[in-house]
Amino acid sequence: MAKIIDIIQRESCFQPGSTLCAGCMESIAFQNIGKITDNGKKTIFGLGTFCGEVSTLQFPNPVAWGRGESTPEDWTKSFGILHHVFESAPTITEAIRDTVDVLSSVGAIKSDIQTISMSGDGGALAIGLRSLLHTINRQARIVSFVLVNEVFANTGFQYSPSASLGSDTSTTPATELHPGNMQPPLDYLGLAVNAGAGLVAQVSPAFPKYFLKVVETALECKGTAVIFIPSPCITGWKFADGETVELARLSCETGFFPCFLKKKGQPAEIKFVERDAAKRPPVEHFMGPQQRFQHLVRKNKETGQFEVRPGKEAVVEEIRTWIQTKLDALYRMA
């Protein structure tokens, strides 16, 4: 296992120049993944359509991909990119894996190649759930990253099946009568585990050491490894500049996105979040800074603390119950 101090000094294949929003978590995730995967093996990324793809690859310009001053002839020796349709990142990456395996078996490729798929939560959990689950079911040896920002950000912040209870999205707008999204989110961790994934994890780069450990473990995995990365979306969640990492940390500590790691056949590991609600920071700490929850939580002008808006207690209580149920289910796997 590499040391974090060595990893951060590597040259990532994710370079400056992307047109992602300032402070986008997808960007932070990419640059760290680019460093961790630069371990001497070649990596091929299969990308679906999502913010992290359209804003980093503007055909034919790989605006944010490369390695330092090296030319495309050089950097393509260490990594490659295949962009395919919105919903099929895991399956096309599986196809890359199969091709690599065939070429290796006839001796045309000498060293192993890492195959990584990347998609947004819309791409992987809504339209592309089929692709993800079947790839897991076929035990394809790929690492699939899913950047969960709870919305279809690229097309205008529409509801996605991972959207938190009570969140305001452009297709589930919060109104006087309606508290935003009231569809309980899909249990994607449970789905991936039950489909038979070799490794299922949810981890944020806000916990850099743990993130490194999980990604390195996933790269060693013999089956399909699926890593969900909670990705605070500054434009869709509407929070102040500079709070991306802080919110990613809070999203775990308050139970919205618990850090989770489960290898097939082994007990799960749950980190940085308490099972006992009394020991967790209140959900208001995570919801308060985001405008998508402002119909439920407000800042008390006198105390400066976030508090539930009068009349919205029932909705917030429902959110707390949802989080507790989710955590209990994860802890049962531990």
Next chain:
Amino acid sequence: MEGIAKKFSSLLEDAALEIRADGKAGSGVVLVMQSLASMAIADKSLHVQEWPFFSSARRGAPIRGYLRISRRPLEQSSPITEPQISVMMDEGVARAVDFAVGVPPDGIYVLNTTLSPEEAAKKYKLTGRVYTIDGNALGEHYLKKPLGNISVLALLTAIIPLFKPEEAMQKFVGVLKKRRLPDAVIDANMNLFEASLGKSAFADVACAGTDDHSLAGFAGYGELMPGAQSRLRLSRTNLTSAYARTGFRLHFEDPNNLCNGCGHCITNCPENIIQFIPDPTNGVRVTGAEIASYCKLCRECIEVCPKELFSEAPLQESM
């Protein structure tokens, strides 16, 4: 004004009045162009084309809006390359794009800036008529936000002889209502619109050299695969520092060698631009960031550094 009115009316009869606006995503370019378009189509004898052009860029990225108005049916559908009016909505965008490119020598510039028309003409090398308005200050006063677009819209309705500012204001209310804004916000916008009329300054200037702002000819696509639309650029050619909040930049200072090598700024910088040197005791020592080219001033490093070595500073531009 007389001369302009005459010129515009013959343009409208025989060709088209073309307006181009440059701003940052979020600076209100689209609202201004849509409002002008909706005012123009109310006149049944006018043909109008309006569309914003932006790629997959996000908040803070440069965007461009186009508007064509004519009394003849519009048959073109190409981008506007030689606008009679060029609008610059946000000075930050002038770092990334040339808002004056292709504007004819008798063109009109409408600039949201704190500079006087003469100063702006000198800074940006402009020839033609330059209108300036300090929209950000007006926006700050009426909307509590440094947004200059409403002032620019008011100024445009005063310059373009097709519109009467009072009528324009009523149409603008309609546009805002369609966006379902609360009444208080609409009122504030109206007050701002009214206050902006008469707050502008203009001058006829000639500061452009012969080679300034000329249209680049089409040089072909080079050796490219079929379907490719522009020349293959290597990574790192997209200078994203123009996304930073206008007028500010990141500042790094560590005179007492406080950096402890924790690496938080390095792992959490979305642009991957923190510069460091190896350090025998701490592993790394941070020396700064590639501020001039890529820093979007997202403030993550400012928030995560335990030693508070990063801060935001005013951007000093060389005039």
